[in-house]
Amino acid sequence: MASDIQPIMRRVKIHRRSRMETPLRRNLTAYTFLLPWLTGMLCLTVGAMLFTFYLAFTDYDLISSPEWVGFDNFQQILRDPNFWISIRATFTYVIFSVPARLIVSLLIALLLYREVRGIGWYRSLIYLPSLIGTSVGAAIGWRNLFADDGPVNAFLGLFGVEGPNWVGNPSTAIVILILLSVWQFGSEMVIFLAGLKQIPGYLYEAAIIDGASAIQRFFKITLPMLSPITFFNLLMGTISSFMIFTQVYIITGGGPMKSTLMYVYYLYQHAFNYYNMGYAAALSIILLIIIGLCSTVIFLSSRFWVHYDG
Amino acid sequence: MKRLKKLFTSVAAICLSVLLVLTGCGDRSADRDGDQVTIRFSWWTNPTRTKMTQEAVKLFEEKHPDIKVVMEYSSWDSYWQKLATQTAGGGAPDVMQMDGSQLMTYISKGQLMDLSTVGVDSSDLSEETVQLGMVDGKLYGLATSINSQMFIYNPEIFEKAGVTFPEENYSWEELAELCVKIREKTGVYGMANEMEQTGLLSYFARTKGEELYSGNKIGLSKETLTEWFQYWLDLQEKGGVPTAEENAAYNHNDPSASPFIKEKTAINWLFLGTDPNYEESLGKPIGRALLPEWGNENKPYPLHGAMFWSMSSKTKHPEAAAKLINFLENDPEVAKIFKTDRGIPANQKNMEIVSETAEDETIQKQIDFMEKVKKVASPEKLAPQGSSEIADILKNLSQQVTFKEITPSEAAEAFIQQGNEALSQG
Numbered sequence: 001m002a003s004d005i006q007p008i009m010r011r012v013k014i015h016r017r018s019r020m021e022t023p024l025r026r027n028l029t030a031y032t033f034l035l036p037w038l039t040g041m042l043c044l045t046v047g048a049m050l051f052t053f054y055l056a057f058t059d060y061d062l063i064s065s066p067e068w069v070g071f072d073n074f075q076q077i078l079r080d081p082n083f084w085i086s087i088r089a090t091f092t093y094v095i096f097s098v099p100a101r102l103i104v105s106l107l108i109a110l111l112l113y114r115e116v117r118g119i120g121w122y123r124s125l126i127y128l129p130s131l132i133g134t135s136v137g138a139a140i141g142w143r144n145l146f147a148d149d150g151p152v153n154a155f156l157g158l159f160g161v162e163g164p165n166w167v168g169n170p171s172t173a174i175v176i177l178i179l180l181s182v183w184q185f186g187s188e189m190v191i192f193l194a195g196l197k198q199i200p201g202y203l204y205e206a207a208i209i210d211g212a213s214a215i216q217r218f219f220k221i222t223l224p225m226l227s228p229i230t231f232f233n234l235l236m237g238t239i240s241s242f243m244i245f246t247q248v249y250i251i252t253g254g255g256p257m258k259s260t261l262m263y264v265y266y267l268y269q270h271a272f273n274y275y276n277m278g279y280a281a282a283l284s285i286i287l288l289i290i291i292g293l294c295s296t297v298i299f300l301s302s303r304f305w306v307h308y309d310g
Numbered sequence: 311m312k313r314l315k316k317l318f319t320s321v322a323a324i325c326l327s328v329l330l331v332l333t334g335c336g337d338r339s340a341d342r343d344g345d346q347v348t349i350r351f352s353w354w355t356n357p358t359r360t361k362m363t364q365e366a367v368k369l370f371e372e373k374h375p376d377i378k379v380v381m382e383y384s385s386w387d388s389y390w391q392k393l394a395t396q397t398a399g400g401g402a403p404d405v406m407q408m409d410g411s412q413l414m415t416y417i418s419k420g421q422l423m424d425l426s427t428v429g430v431d432s433s434d435l436s437e438e439t440v441q442l443g444m445v446d447g448k449l450y451g452l453a454t455s456i457n458s459q460m461f462i463y464n465p466e467i468f469e470k471a472g473v474t475f476p477e478e479n480y481s482w483e484e485l486a487e488l489c490v491k492i493r494e495k496t497g498v499y500g501m502a503n504e505m506e507q508t509g510l511l512s513y514f515a516r517t518k519g520e521e522l523y524s525g526n527k528i529g530l531s532k533e534t535l536t537e538w539f540q541y542w543l544d545l546q547e548k549g550g551v552p553t554a555e556e557n558a559a560y561n562h563n564d565p566s567a568s569p570f571i572k573e574k575t576a577i578n579w580l581f582l583g584t585d586p587n588y589e590e591s592l593g594k595p596i597g598r599a600l601l602p603e604w605g606n607e608n609k610p611y612p613l614h615g616a617m618f619w620s621m622s623s624k625t626k627h628p629e630a631a632a633k634l635i636n637f638l639e640n641d642p643e644v645a646k647i648f649k650t651d652r653g654i655p656a657n658q659k660n661m662e663i664v665s666e667t668a669e670d671e672t673i674q675k676q677i678d679f680m681e682k683v684k685k686v687a688s689p690e691k692l693a694p695q696g697s698s699e700i701a702d703i704l705k706n707l708s709q710q711v712t713f714k715e716i717t718p719s720e721a722a723e724a725f726i727q728q729g730n731e732a733l734s735q736g
Contacts (some may be wrong), residue, residue, distance in 0.1 A: 032452070062397075063394050063398055063416070063421065099583050148556060164555075165556060165558075166559075168557065168558035169555050169558075170499030170558075170713065253561070255558055256559075257710055257713060258706060263652070269702065270454045271386070272391060273698050274699045275394065276735070297672055
């Protein structure tokens with residue numbers, strides 16, 4: 001028996017080794033090319049992330065060395081009224097801005113889907129705001145646009161409407177942030193546009209022959225066929241909306257009356273204004289958990305509304 | 311296998327050469343190069359300050375060929391992040407520009423040198439000015455320059471309203487009346503609602519014989535705080551200052567977004583030093599005035615250190631660092647370069663030089679104003695650790711008061727409670 005097995009074993013071994021070797025060699029080349037990126041990622045991203053996990057359990061003011069405090073930071077956060085205020089503000093922002101942006105980007109993608117002369121120009125032009133969307137300049141411009149005596153209120157004035165003091169009013173300040181986010185629909189729109197082009201034309205032809213109206217075609221063909229794209233945009237949009245910062249920093253500074261105290265802005269205050277690095281690290285871990293949970297919910301729900309086959 | 315080996319050797323070779331280059335760099339920036347000593351000097355900056363300071367350092371290196379100065383400069387925000395990180399790693403610069411709000415943090419961590427023990431010369435400064443950077447009899451920061459809170463006003467609007475700024479000592483009540491009168495006559499608000507400014511609150515407290523901080527606690531009584539919130543709320547009701555919404559939309563720290571520039575307010579509170587920016591943006595000459603009750607007997611007017619020179623307690627070359635501080639502080643040539651960029655020079659001889667050589671009328675006005683302040687001022691205590699959070703606490707409570715979510719006395723209570731909590735964590 002043993003003599004029978006041995007050659008087989010040897011063969012298996014050789015077989016295995018050769019199978020191992022080729023991918024290893026191939027991958028090594030790849031890894032070498034990846035080295036600059038990998039080093040950056042390991043040192044700058046993963047390293048910093050692990051350090052954050054450690055800091056979350058410490059009291060650390062940047063100047064003296066971190067002091068281990070266990071779960072103190074987390075207990076404090078749960079008792080911190082500002083934490084709950086920022087959660088409320090952030091969720092309000094996410095719940096309104098993400099769907100609004102999805103709808104607007106889909107509508108504009110549908111408009112730009114039609115092949116007319118110079119459509120390439122229109123697409124580029126409409127994509128333009130998104131290129132500068134999160135920049136400091138755009139935020140400052142936005143602030144001036146909605147100033148008390150700014151163009152928006154001047155425009156409303158033409159219709160006899162006296163516009164509110166957008167930035168100064170606790171209930172309208174968040175609206176400016178949501179509108180700015182909607183204005184940055186470009187990347188979602190491009191992805192929707194690509195998705196629209198993937199939908200085979202024969203589906204529409206068949207539907208037209210069967211006498212389906214345009215609205216029926218949109219709801220029965222376009223939307224279901226686009227659902228994987230919608231899913232992707234929804235997920236990415238939700239994650240990025242949770243992390244809104246620049247716009248808050250420049251336009252509202254978290255005010256008035258904390259109505260726009262977004263989570264990451266609050267985190268920033270603790271980290272770089274008050275030097276409570278440990279507290280800020282704990283806040284960032286809680287944000288990670290929140291985003292993780294929201295993503296999971298979106299993933300689980302996708303089973304009911306995302307269709308992957310044509 | 312052979313190819314694999316070759317790959318490994320080449321990767322190893324690359325790593326090795328990178329390592330060599332890196333260590334090579336390290337060698338070059340080592341402390342001693344022959345007989346030359348290298349010290350590091352850092353400051354927060356603006357474009358003109360960068361040029362001025364570089365020029366001064368070049369002059370220093372010419373006069374002291376045995377000392378080489380490595381300059382590190384950045385904007386205000388990144389300066390503190392960088393300095394804190396460097397300090398944590400034990401690599402703080404030998405000489406650094408310090409701010410009064412940060413001094414206590416660094417002092418309490420044992421990071422700063424007592425300058426009086428290493429031969430820093432403060433003989434040309436007034437005793438009060440030297441005191442600004444002293445804690446427990448030790449000199450941790452040498453004031454480079456002094457400045458002070460003040461009002462600027464728009465004389466044109468004043469004329470239209472038919473009012474003048476009081477020359478003599480005047481009360482808080484008179485200021486309120488002035489604001490209301492300007493509003494009634496011209497439709498322009500007297501000033502922005504400054505309820506949220508810790509600096510002005512601190513001054514208000516001093517006119518009532520109290521201090522904003524006492525040690526590591528809020529030093530204000532509930533009565534004084536209530537009075538403060540009530541004062542501005544009344545003024546808001548009477549139209550002397552903007553409505554809650556208008557006020558919340560102003561960015562108080564950005565001169566270009568200030569209502570004063572847009573001629574929506576007639577008076578503006580600020581620290582001496584930014585006044586020329588306002589004057590330039592307004593495009594008209596401005597008036598400069600002392601705050602209410604400046605002439606009270608207890609000398610409430612605070613003398614404020616605009617910036618300080620500090621030395622790291624970990625420095626290996628205290629003599630060289632002290633030479634640099636002395637040069638920056640006391641050299642008349644440097645004074646001519648710096649002018650009033652860092653504030654009015656703390657060194658009195660240099661202040662005279664700057665005053666005499668100033669071609670700019672504004673500089674002369676600033677110096678004259680500071681002379682007036684010096685006569686009535688007493689030194690201000692350094693803010694305790696954790697005081698940066700106080701500004702946000704006051705801002706939030708002020709907004710709640712102006713929007714009438716809470717009453718002044720509720721705000722006073724909350725300020726004391728939240729403030730003490732923040733300071734105890736600091």
